[in-house]
Amino acid sequence: MDSTDATGDERQVVMTTDCPYLKPCPMFKLFIHEATKHHFVALYCRGPYQQCARFKLRQAGSTVPEKLLPDGQEMPEWWTRSPASS
DSSP, X not given: OXXXXXXXXXXXXXXXXXXXXXXXXXXXXXXXXXHHHHHHIIIIITSOGGGOHHHHHHHTTOOXXXXXXXXXXXXXXXXXXXXXXX
């Protein structure tokens, strides 16, 4: 979609929507540091969420490992809290 700003310059407008699984995503309760969580939300959940490994598995009807990160890697232990303590 193209748009023209006040100076008359054309610019590209990118429309994004949040991932439909953002709120119920169980991965977020595991993060100790909010900054790390917000990094993934900004990169995937509120952007090109179709590239998220978790989204792809869920859409395919597969089980999504709890510690699977959106980039397809496993969440390191030192990033997480135990699920019982959340």
